[in-house]
Amino acid sequence: MSKRLSWFIILMMVLGYLFLYGPIFSLIFFSFNASKLVTVWGGFSTQWYSALWNDQPVITAFLLSLRIAVLSSTVATILGTIAGYVLARFGAFGGRTVFSGMVTAPLVMPEVITGLSMLLLFVSMQEMFGWPTRGFTTITLAHITFTMSYIAVVMQSRFSTLDISLEEAAQDLGAKPLKVFFVITLPIVAPAIVSGFLLGFTISIDDLVITSFTSGPGANTLPMVIFSKVRLGLNPEINALASLIIAVVATGVIISTIYMAQAEKRRQRDMQMAVQANE
DSSP: OOHHHHHHHHHHHHHHHHHHHHHHHHHHHHTTBSSSSTTSOOOBOOHHHHHHHTOHHHHHHHHHHHHHHHHHHHHHHHHHHHHHHHHHHSOSOTTHHHHHHHHHHHHHSOHHHHHHHHHHHHHHHHHHHSOOOTTHHHHHHHHHHHHHHHHHHHHHHHHHTSOHHHHHHHHHTTOOHHHHIIIIIHHHHHHHHHHHHHHHHHHHHHOOHHHHHHOOTTOOOHHHHHHHHHHTOOOHHHHHHHHHHHHHHHHHHHHHHHHHHHHHHHHHHHHHHHHHHHO
16 A cells, blocks of 8 residues: 555545544533633633533433433343344244344334324324323333334344354253353343443434424423524533533443453453363
8 A cells, every 4th residue: 555545544534533523522612612602712611511500491301311211221222132132043933024124124214204103103092091191101112112123233243143152062061041041141242232222322312303203291301402492593501511411422432342341351261261171
């Protein structure tokens, strides 16, 4: 590879990262702006973080979004792990194509269509059974439905690449299939489960379109509040709020990365010990 081509690739990478992350750093920078004009620097100040702390609608919306994201991503991780395991390990079975299509359909379905169909479903169920009431419950059910698809794809890929000989060795030593799953399989795929949970959490706490269709009176999530504020004009308080969200997500990614790296080291060490024991 020529030196000129190497510099060209480096330049394109730098420009690409600047295009992706430049607006984010700009947003964080102007969140400390003392001026009410979002793009005019008026000096360093943390007043917008103080104003955000005293903004009760924003705090209420954040807590609601947090509850929905934690609950929906937890349930979706459990269901997505089961769905991924079935698709990766059960081979050809009756209805596999239909099941696989149902699991992955939300990935390619436009959010407007998904939100509208769920709204019609929830309205019909409420008229027939009196449940669910539009609000926290309907938003959580909707988020479980579409985040589970992302997690199922992640887990299916992880189960497909898992060395099945480890499970077979445990069964040869007398372990029951259920014990093998919880003692051998789950610890190995734990990093993928954590990644799936974080993916579902991020998608849930970020969703606006489907949430707008399935929410009810008084159930305003954080993206809905941010969208309503931005429609009235740019607000430095929104920069502070977005900066805090970025900090939370970045912290979660860093923690999960450290955990997965440690888990991978433990797995490699255990495999080396097993190989040495067999020798």
